Amino acid sequence: MTTKVWRRRAVGEAPRGWPAHVHAVVQRLYAARGVSTPDGAEHKLARMLAPTLLGGMDRAVALLRQAIDEDWRIIVAGDYDCDGATGTAVAVRGLRLLGAKHVGHVVPNRFVHGYGLGEALVASLQPAPDLIVTVDNGVASVAGVAAAHARGIRVLVTDHHLPGDVLPDADAMVNPNLSGDGFPSKALSGVGVMFYLLLGLRAAMRDAGRFPGEVPDLGVLLDLVALGTVADLVPLDFNNRVLVEAGLRRMRAGRACPGIAALIDVSNRSVASVAATDLAFAVGPRLNAAGRLEDMSLGVACLLTDEVAIARRYAEQLSAINQERREVQAGMVDEAERMVAGMSHVDAVGVALFDPGWHAGVVGLVASKLKEKLHRPVLAFAPAGDDSDELRGSARSIPGFHIRDALAEIDARHPGLVLRFGGHAMAAGLSLKTVDFGRFAAAFDAVARTHLDDERLQASIHTDGELDYRDHTLDLARQLRHAGPWGQGFPPPLFENVFECASWKPMGSRHLRLQLRHTQGGAPLDAVMFGVYDGTPPPSRLRAAYELAVNDWQGRESVRLLLTHMEAV
Structure with a gap:
């Protein structure tokens, strides 16, 4: 493998006040990410930012209240990635929970309509709805919004992408990244923006006495919010970690919507122990594959169905499409590498x-x-x-x-x-x-x-330093799995150590399985490294960057090192 510059994350302020059961390594990891006390890891929903802080909320809420009161026909216009699909499902499910009776959805086909709310997508809406609500797109849809208005359709834009020089003339717009918006977190995903809008709408309706009985529980949407947030690779600041952790708790409790539960299952992951990394590397790609190769309508349908058997069929279809995507991708990457080499x-x-x-x-x-x-x-x-x-x-x-x-x-x-x-x-x-x-x-x-200067063009690998051989335990691996949640901007723990390679063998055609012995002592450790084997044996003595993971095989858990980089020493 190529040589990289090894850099260690600074620990920052010394951790303090943690309960005794929280491993000292976990405390150190949090401190290196700016969280030195337990309250910085208390991801309670009560601590999430208030919807009233989000710009454009009053106008958007008023428009949706009018749409519900007057029984408008509403079309949710999503995007063809995982954030857009989950955001579309959140919008449809949430608006129905809050009393909208005529809610449909549309997702552009990238090969037919292009990206976002374009003129072609607007023209395809027959009959014309009364209101289009965009999710994860729209801030750049100047022509699309104009085309909608020309047909007498109102448009509410919800987006999180950076705006251009010209904004569409939407009837309302909610986007934390608009100039002058004072929302403290600019990292909301598209599905996160939509969820916030629904919270604002519910609050206004509750204050107006619209719920004489039980107030609708929008917490049922948090599994979708978590999946879209993680899959879109937005920074997991505190507010996003609150949303993601709440969604993961819902999944682990067996309360995920049938579509997400089925996608986790066909990914060979456990619902009971699902983590953010599972959403990022197993569940999200299966949804994204539909938008890449075919039509994301299949993905949205999977997330909207309440029938377990139907959700399973959709999930299996999405998994098959994802396998096709992987094969297409592998061929294209090989071609690209040859192109670069030449x-x-x-x-x-x-x-x-x-x-x-x-x-x-x-x-x-x-x-x-x-x-x-x-x-x-x-x-x-x-x-x-x-x-x-x-x-x-x-x-x-x-x-x-x-x-x-x-x-x-x-x-x-x-x-x-x-x-x-x-x-x-x-x-x-x-x-x-x-x-x-x-x-x-x-x-x-x-x-x-x-x-970009030479220093920035030098590849670096950032680690959390060495791990004592006595800390390669199942207890720590379990704590790491459920800490975080880890993701973009709040990176998963990555350790580095020098090991002796006790044994190794190929696993499949491109992977390695190794037995590594820590130079400090201890029993050999099981390790794997994916996508790197080219016929060359690994070094007998190596420096490795790795994740300490739980290997769950046929119901039995053990410690496994997931190597991401290694070099001979």
Whole structure:
């Protein structure tokens, strides 16, 4: 494996006041992430930020109250990723809980309608609804909102993406990232914004005496909120950790909606011990696969059904699509790696790749894989359609390079080169003319060179330091699984140690299974490393970065090291 710069996270303020049953290593891990006292890990729903702090709430709530009071036909317009699918399900289920009688949904097909609330999607709505509520999109849908208004349709935009220079003329808009919005957390996902809007709507209806009996319980939606938040890779700040932890508790208690329960089951994960990492690496990808290769309507249907048997059938279909996605992705990544190896401009800082045979739904995953391999910002492009003269690209970035701002800089330097773009600091999407790919690739590299120096282009691995051999215990592994919740911005614990390799063998065609002996002593430890075996034996003495995990095999739990990087020492 390639050499990386090893860096250790600073512990920060010394932990204090923790209960005796919380392992000292767990306390240290929290402190390294800015949480030095137990209250910083008390993810109680009562401590989440108030919905009243979110800008645009009053206007949006008033619009939804009118829609419910007057029995408007409401269409929820989602997005074709996991955040959009869960947000759509939250919106439909939540609005029905609060009394809306005519709620439907639509999800754009990326190959037919493009991204977001576009003109084509609006035109497809027959008959025209009274109100469109967007979820996880809309802040850039200037033309789509105008097309809706031309048909007499009101539009409520809920989104979390960064706004462009021009906002759509929506009837109401809720987005914590709008300029001037004072909401303390800018990290809400699309599903999180929708959940907050429903909380605000319920509060207004309750204050107006609309619930003479029991107030509807929106907590039933938290499993969906947790899944969408984790899968969208938004930073898990305290507020998002509150939402995710509440959703995980609901899942572990056996109260997840049938669709999520089925997706966990077909992923060979345990509902009773499900963790945020399971949502990120097993459940989320199965939902995302539908939007990448086919139609996310299947994913939304899985999340909306209340029939266990139907949910299981949907989950199995999604799992099969995900397997197909993995095969397509593997082929595209191999092609991309060969392409990079054969480049004459291998010194490119910003890497842009295009192949006419690539699948537009999978280019984001290709960009992500290449970004990890090259430690460079990467853009991967595919044809927008069979007869299209446009390309659709997906970007993934590295720390220190805000990819959405970089695209805005290119747009300012070369007006008209980029047709459409949007996204976040670490991921973005865009469209451009096929004939302009070469010009764009040069412009992207030029902008990357102005912002990235040699130090930032050096791949680093951040660990939580060494783990004493006596701490390789099942008790600590269990505590780590249920601590956190870990994710983007609140990274999973990663330890480093020097080991002797007592034995090893291939596992499948690309994986390794090893027995590692800690240099300090102790019994050999079972370890695995995925996707790295190329026929070369591992070093006899190695430095490894690893997660301390629980291996649950046929109902028996044991400690296993999940290696993410190793080097000979």
